[in-house]
Amino acid sequence: xxxxxxxxxxxxxxxxxxxxNTGELVSDRIRIPTPRxxxxxxxxxxxxxxxxxxxxxxxxxxxFPAVIKKGISYSAANVHKDWKGFNVExxxxxxTGCNAYVLNDADAAGLAEMRFGIGKEQSKGTVLFLTIGxxxxxxxxxxxxxxxxxxxxxxxIRGKDAEHRASDAVRQIKDLSWKEWSKKFAEVLKTxxxxxxxxxxxxxxxxxxxxxKYSKFxxxxxxxxxxxxENLAGIIGAAMxxxxxxx
Ligand code: BGC
Numbered sequence: 001x002x003x004x005x006x007x008x009x010x011x012x013x014x015x016x017x018x019x020x021n022t023g024e025l026v027s028d029r030i031r032i033p034t035p036r037x038x039x040x041x042x043x044x045x046x047x048x049x050x051x052x053x054x055x056x057x058x059x060x061x062x063x064f065p066a067v068i069k070k071g072i073s074y075s076a077a078n079v080h081k082d083w084k085g086f087n088v089e090x091x092x093x094x095x096t097g098c099n100a101y102v103l104n105d106a107d108a109a110g111l112a113e114m115r116f117g118i119g120k121e122q123s124k125g126t127v128l129f130l131t132i133g134x135x136x137x138x139x140x141x142x143x144x145x146x147x148x149x150x151x152x153x154x155x156x157i158r159g160k161d162a163e164h165r166a167s168d169a170v171r172q173i174k175d176l177s178w179k180e181w182s183k184k185f186a187e188v189l190k191t192x193x194x195x196x197x198x199x200x201x202x203x204x205x206x207x208x209x210x211x212x213k214y215s216k217f218x219x220x221x222x223x224x225x226x227x228x229x230e231n232l233a234g235i236i237g238a239a240m241x242x243x244x245x246x247x
Pocket of ligand 1: 075163
């Protein structure tokens with residue numbers, strides 16, 4: 001069964017159809033830069049464009065970078081403030097005519113990584129999946145079960161949001177070396193470790209590919225591994241979630 005998964009991010013909106021039984025992409029992956037400003041109607045047009053280009057009809061799953069409950073966005077950290085309180089599922093339905101299921105972007109990516117990526121080897125215990133990109137996204141799993149909307153990127157560390165200390169955007173904006181950034185990121189990880197004592201931490205997002213460059217500088221007790229599905233996880237997990245929730 002091929003289902004359209006969409007990953008709405010701070011810099012790009014990506015979509016592809018996914019075989020939800022194998023976790024493989026069935027179509028090309030389309031990426032369109034996130035419009036500026038990233039207001040709902042502009043993002044809705046981009047989603048409609050992806051649907052059109054893929055000539056898709058059917059249910060849609062979408063990951064969105066905010067707290068999402070029953071299709072509504074309850075925060076707007078790295079997107080336009082108009083998203084707060086906005087019905088994201090309703091917008092996608094209006095823009096495309098397709099029924100949509102929307103969940104937090106990191107939760108979507110985590111679901112895919114736990115089923116088809118490195119997490120499938122860790123179905124017991126507590127797993128903390130993190131996406132490090134424009135912000136820091138988190139997905140928390142206990143015995144394979146997702147606890148949604150954990151939002152650990154906004155945990156205050158010495159008075160500042162974790163994602164304002166050590167996201168990949170911070171590394172790029174401040175032009176930090178991997179060693180300098182790792183020091184900041186290790187402080188974030190140590191805080192998570194002290195509070196949640198996970199059995200495994202999986203690092204996703206763009207930096208999962210660069211794991212060799214920084215892992216040697218991060219000394220924490222918990223095992224950390226890079227995600228395997230890299231930047232496809234968000235698309236795959238969104239498609240999986242649509243099937244599980246809409247069919
Ligand atoms: C948002 C989260 C999101 C994360 C990664 C944070 O700023 O609050 O909802 O998962 O960025 O995109």
